[in-house]
Amino acid sequence: xxxxxxxxxxxHRMFFLAIIILMLETAADLTQPYLMSSxxxxxxxxxxxxxxxxxxxxxxxxxxxxxxxxxxxxxxxxTVATEFAKDLRRDMFEKIQGFSMDEMDSFSRGSxxxxxxxxxxxxxxxxxxxxxIFVKAPMIFLGSLFMTWRLDSRxxxxxxxxxxxxxxxxxLNVRIGYPLFRRMQASLDRxxxxxxxxxSGVRVVKSYGSEASEGRAFGEAGGRLASDSEAxxxxxxxxxxxxxxxxxxxxxxxxxxxxxxxxxxxxxxxQLMAMVNYMTQLLFSIHMIGNIFNVFVRAKASHERIxxxxxxxxxxxxxxxxxxxxxxxxxxDKVSFSYPEGSGICAIRDISFKVRSGETLGIIGSTGSGKxxxxxLILRLYDTEYGVIxxxxxxxxxxxxxxxxxxxxxxxxxxxxxxxTVGENMRWGKGDASDDEIRKALSLADASAFIESSKDGLDTxxxxxxxxxxxxxxxxxxxxxxxxxxxxxxxLDDSFSKVDAVTESxxxxxxxxxxxxxxxxxxxxxxxxxxxxxxxxxxxxxxxVGLGTHKELLAESKEYREIYRSxxxxxxxxxx
Ligand SMILES: Nc1ncnc2c1ncn2[C@@H]1O[C@H](COP(=O)(O)OP(=O)(O)OP(=O)(O)O)[C@@H](O)[C@H]1O
Numbered sequence: 040x041x042x043x044x045x046x047x048x049x050x051h052r053m054f055f056l057a058i059i060i061l062m063l064e065t066a067a068d069l070t071q072p073y074l075m076s077s078x079x080x081x082x083x084x085x086x087x088x089x090x091x092x093x094x095x096x097x098x099x100x101x102x103x104x105x106x107x108x109x110x111x112x113x114x115x116x117x118t119v120a121t122e123f124a125k126d127l128r129r130d131m132f133e134k135i136q137g138f139s140m141d142e143m144d145s146f147s148r149g150s151x152x153x154x155x156x157x158x159x160x161x162x163x164x165x166x167x168x169x170x171x172i173f174v175k176a177p178m179i180f181l182g183s184l185f186m187t188w189r190l191d192s193r194x195x196x197x198x199x200x201x202x203x204x205x206x207x208x209x210x211l212n213v214r215i216g217y218p219l220f221r222r223m224q225a226s227l228d229r230x231x232x233x234x235x236x237x238x239s240g241v242r243v244v245k246s247y248g249s250e251a252s253e254g255r256a257f258g259e260a261g262g263r264l265a266s267d268s269e270a271x272x273x274x275x276x277x278x279x280x281x282x283x284x285x286x287x288x289x290x291x292x293x294x295x296x297x298x299x300x301x302x303x304x305x306x307x308x309x310q311l312m313a314m315v316n317y318m319t320q321l322l323f324s325i326h327m328i329g330n331i332f333n334v335f336v337r338a339k340a341s342h343e344r345i346x347x348x349x350x351x352x353x354x355x356x357x358x359x360x361x362x363x364x365x366x367x368x369x370x371x372d373k374v375s376f377s378y379p380e381g382s383g384i385c386a387i388r389d390i391s392f393k394v395r396s397g398e399t400l401g402i403i404g405s406t407g408s409g410k411x412x413x414x415x416l417i418l419r420l421y422d423t424e425y426g427v428i429x430x431x432x433x434x435x436x437x438x439x440x441x442x443x444x445x446x447x448x449x450x451x452x453x454x455x456x457x458x459x460t461v462g463e464n465m466r467w468g469k470g471d472a473s474d475d476e477i478r479k480a481l482s483l484a485d486a487s488a489f490i491e492s493s494k495d496g497l498d499t500x501x502x503x504x505x506x507x508x509x510x511x512x513x514x515x516x517x518x519x520x521x522x523x524x525x526x527x528x529x530x531l532d533d534s535f536s537k538v539d540a541v542t543e544s545x546x547x548x549x550x551x552x553x554x555x556x557x558x559x560x561x562x563x564x565x566x567x568x569x570x571x572x573x574x575x576x577x578x579x580x581x582x583x584v585g586l587g588t589h590k591e592l593l594a595e596s597k598e599y600r601e602i603y604r605s606x607x608x609x610x611x612x613x614x615x
Contacts, residue, residue, distance in 0.1 A: 042349040043342070046126060050119050057115040057170040064108035065175050067101045069182040072316035074098050076190075079309030116170030124163035131155055131348055140420040142351050144380040149232030150225075154348055157227055158341035165338035168331065176327035183317040183324065190314050191306060194293050198321065201289045205282055205325055212278040212332050219271035220340040226264040233260045275333050282329045286322045293318050356422070358437040366430045366446050366527035369394045369417065369558050374426035376416060386412040387581040389426070394574065396527070399559040401569025403602060404578030410562045411452060412581075414530045417560065418449060430528075448526035450534040454517035456508070461490055461516060462497035468520035476523060483549045484519035485542050486512065510537035518546070522553065529554060532562045543568070566606045575599070 047054070074094050082091035135143075135151060146154075187195040237253055297314060300306040306314075370393045377385045387409040394400040402410045415421055416428060419435055428435040435443065448468065456464050465477045472480075477497060481487045489512055493499040501508060501516075508516070514537050521529060535543040547568075550559070561572060569575050570589045577585035577592060577599045585596030592599035 042127075042130075042346060046123050049126065050123055053115055053119045054170065057112050057119065058174055060108050060112040060115070061170065061174050062178065064105050064112060065178045065182065067105040067108065068179065068320070069186065070101060071098060072313040072320070073186065074101070075316065076307075076309040076313035079312060080307045081309075084308070112170065116167050119170060120163050120167035123166045124159050127162060127345070128155055128159050131159070131345065134348055134351070138351065139356075139422075140415070141379045144378070145351075146348070147228060147232050149230070149235050150228035151348070152231045152235065153224060153228045154341075154344050158224065158344050161334075161337045161341035162345065165334055165342075168334050172327050173331050176324040176331060179320050180324035180328065183321040186317045187314060187321070190310055190317070191297075191300070193300070194296060194314060197292055197296065198289060198318070201285060204285055208278055208282050208285070209329060209332050212274070212329070213336055216271060216274050216278075216333070216336040217339055219267070219274055220337050221343070223264070223267040223271050224340055224344060226260070226267045229260045230257075230264050233257050279326075279329050279333075282325060283322075286325050290315075290318050290322060356436070357440050358435075358443070360433060360437050360439060360442075362430060362433065362438050362442045362446055364431075365396060365556065366558060367396050368429075368431055369400075369528060369560075370427075370429045370432075371413070371416075372427045372429070374416065374423050374428055376412060376421065376423050376425075378412075378421070385581050387416075387578070390576075390578075390581075390583050391426075392574065392576055392583075392586055394558050394560070396556050396558050397554075398573040399554075399561055399571075401572030401575040402560065402562045402578060403564070403566060403569050403575060403599075406564075407580075408578040409581040410578055411532055413576075413578075414449060414532050414560065414562060417528065417530060418447060419443060446527040447530065448521035448524045448528075449530040450514070450518050450521045450532060452532045452534075452536075454510075454513040454534075456501050456513055456516060458501065460495075460498045460500055464501055464516060465497070465520055465523055468523040472523050477519075480519040480523035481516070483522050483546070483553055484515045485538075485546045485549075486515035486519050490516075511539075511542075514538060515546075522550075526557065528558045528560065530560045530562070533564060535568060536564065540567070547571075566602050577602075 074097055078091055078094035078098070081087060082094060132155065135155075184195070184198065187198055233256060237257065294315065297306060297311045301308065301311055371390050374390045375385050375388045377383060390409075390413065392400060402413060404410055412421075416423055417435075419440060422436065430438065430443070430446070457467065461481075462474070462477060465480065466472055468480075469476070474497060478487060481490055490496060490499060514534055518531070518534055521531075535546070538546070561569060563569050572589075574587065575585070575589060575592055576583060577596055579598050584598045585592045587595065593603060
């Protein structure tokens with residue numbers, strides 16, 4: 040049952056109320072043929088009008104009561120199923136929010152979307168079904184079987200003999216259908232992945248004129264989903280009519296035998312009518328039980344996929360210690376790390392450095408050399424495999440994550456803004472920031488001019504993902520959002536890549552005075568960005584190939600000299 044127990048406990052009162060009402064409703068349905076048999080045999084055949092009125096009135100009353108039961112039970116079951124789905128979705132989202140990056144990487148984003156939407160809907164259908172037909176159908180089945188035995192044991196024997204065949208067909212339905220529905224949901228994951236990727240890269244697709252190939256790829260994913268759905272539905276559409284056929288043949292046999300018994304005077308007409316009526320109810324309930332298995336098979340596949348999310352390792356391993364006071368030192372001591380979902384090759388190997396507050400560490404290296412990985416590890420988005428990272432002498436793994444991340448502000452390579460106003464985006468950095476604080480941070484990041492020139496100022500709306508802004512404007516707002524936190528450690532991951540040289544030097548000048556007691560980690564591709572740093576780490580394929588000041592590296596690091604030569608020109612003697 041896994042995670043389901045919790046929701047059952049939360050909604051069990053309403054759930055049981057719906058089940059009780061459902062039982063009463065079913066009892067009313069089951070009593071009708073019995074009353075009718077009495078109306079015919081005791082009233083119509085004997086010409087007893089009083090009996091006809093009494094039984095007819097009872098039948099009418101029961102129908103009305105049954106309708107009231109059905110109405111209230113429907114309201115309760117819909118409410119409970121909707122609330123259950125809402126809670127389940129919210130809890131899943133919270134669980135996903137707590138995922139470590141390893142866990143995030145182990146699910147595709149599209150799959151998480153399918154699990155949060157379609158899989159939860161399947162569970163909602165199942166929960167709703169439990170309070171509707173799932174309980175009613177077996178009750179009608181057992182009730183009508185019992186009544187047929189009471190009415191005529193010979194006819195009931197025929198019905199009972201057919202049951203193993205029907206149960207066998209249902210078992211096969213589940214066995215064959217379940218893997219097909221799992222495959223169908225996995226195909227839906229791929230469709231969602233495709234849509235997600237297309238939408239996030241729509242500009243690239245359009246600029247490369249790749250709509251046709253993207254359309255083909257999407258068509259293939261859609262085609263696979265369609266064929267997997269068809270395979271699943273084919274199985275279902277084979278078993279449902281098969282079960283119906285067996286039941287209908289049984290009904291025909293009952294009618295034939297019943298007719299013979301009646302002509303022999305062994306069964307009353309009212310009894311036979313009730314018998315056929317119960318048989319019809321039995322037929323209906325078996326049909327319904329077949330459908331229940333369909334819903335069950337889908338829900339079982341979805342339940343397992345949701346359970347995979349809930350039983351995923353349990354999120355980030357939190358430390359227990361608070362980081363008190365200003366962080367005075369950041370140290371990497373022989374740190375190595377490879378991504379769990381990566382190629383198995385170390386993204387960084389044996390990296391060591393030490394930066395103190397007020398200092399700036401520049402990190403430079405070719406693409407894929409491990410620069411962003413260093414930033415990811417400082418934020419503890421991933422855990423180191425070998426070596427130790429410490430802040431003010433405390434191992435990162437021992438520090439409470441909220442405390443750690445509260446001391447750091449990172450400006451990622453690709454700035455991410457959220458839909459809302461500029462002011463709201465800035466308050467992401469600091470919830471209680473005043474307008475003056477926001478303006479100051481924007482000015483430090485050289486972002487005030489274009490915001491103040493907009494007629495709405497801080498209320499200027501930013502489209503989803505910041506799409507209404509230029510790349511450089513997004514980068515500057517993203518930097519301002521980091522600065523407003525006044526962090527102890529500021530990580531700038533290629534944060535000036537979309538900003539022109541003059542603006543970059545202006546921002547770096549104001550940063551210098553602002554970041555007097557911060558530890559700044561400045562990742563860059565351009566050597567001019569890191570030249571002024573107190574210390575520069577040169578990475579090549581995850582390995583440190585130089586650590587020192589610009590001057591020291593020009594003298595000692597072949598790789599740094601090569602970067603200098605390729606970006607600026609030959610190294611003059613006076614430079615070393
Ligand atoms: N989430 C991930 N899963 C698997 N491998 C990854 C992941 N992120 C990065 N890598 C791999 O780790 C290595 C280092 O990547 P990293 O992003 O740190 O490089 P980088 O120096 O920041 O590159 P760039 O300058 O292009 O941003 C690369 O080989 C990359 O393919």
